[in-house]
Amino acid sequence: MKKVEKSLETWREELSDEEFQICRLGGTERAFTGKYHATKTPGVYHCVCCDAPLFDSEAKYNSGCGWPSYFQPVQETAVTYSNDFSHGMYRVEIKCACCDAHLGHMFPDGPDPTGKRYCVNSAALKLKPRS
Numbered sequence: 001m002k003k004v005e006k007s008l009e010t011w012r013e014e015l016s017d018e019e020f021q022i023c024r025l026g027g028t029e030r031a032f033t034g035k036y037h038a039t040k041t042p043g044v045y046h047c048v049c050c051d052a053p054l055f056d057s058e059a060k061y062n063s064g065c066g067w068p069s070y071f072q073p074v075q076e077t078a079v080t081y082s083n084d085f086s087h088g089m090y091r092v093e094i095k096c097a098c099c100d101a102h103l104g105h106m107f108p109d110g111p112d113p114t115g116k117r118y119c120v121n122s123a124a125l126k127l128k129p130r131s
Contacts, residue, residue, distance in 0.1 A: 004050040004099035015049065022123045023049050023101035026086075026093075031066025034122025038062075043129040044074065045120075050099035054078050054125065055118065063110070063117055068125065070118040071110045079118075081106065094118060 006014075011024045021027040031037075036045070045055040045068070055070040055078075063069035073079050077097055084093040084105065091105040103124045110117035 002098075006099075011049065016123075018123045019048050022121045023103075026102045028104070029067075029121050029123055034067060036068045036122040036125055036127060037066055039068070039127065041127060041129050043127050045070075045125040045127050047096040047099060047101055047103075048124055048126045049101040050096060051126070052078065052096055052098040054096065054103070055120065057127075057130075061111060063119070065117075065119055067104060067119045068122055069110070070120065071112075071114045071116055073118065079103065079106075094120070096124075 008024060012020050015023065022029060042057045044053050046053050053074045056074050059070040059072045061069055061071060079094045080097050082093050084091045094103045094106050095101060096103060101124055104118065104120040107117045107119060108115060
């Protein structure tokens with residue numbers, strides 16, 4: 001996978017204000033407001049910044065947290081993980097492995113078969129429906 005690198009100025013020009021705030025500055029959308037939190041359309045969710053495939057709808061489930069939730073990425077190498085100690089708590093941040101876009105966080109309270117919950121901002125995703 002070829003790494004996508006652009007300046008913050010270029011990302012700001014290419015993304016909406018919300019996408020830039022979330023993907024490039026590590027922000028988040030309010031719970032239950034994202035366009036994909038309740039979507040059941042079959043397809044693959046891609047990174048809104050670089051179009052890399054990230055999550056398949058077959059791994060999506062309703063966690064009740066208000067953000068799209070998945071029990072695994074399309075490939076383990078699709079995302080990277082880092083410790084996040086912001087806001088007085090410990091979480092595992094997930095980013096797009098291709099362009100380092102902030103996606104959300106991974107928690108160890110998901111369903112089988114992985115026991116993981118990838119809690120992702122809708123603004124970081126672009127759904128490509130299956131035909």
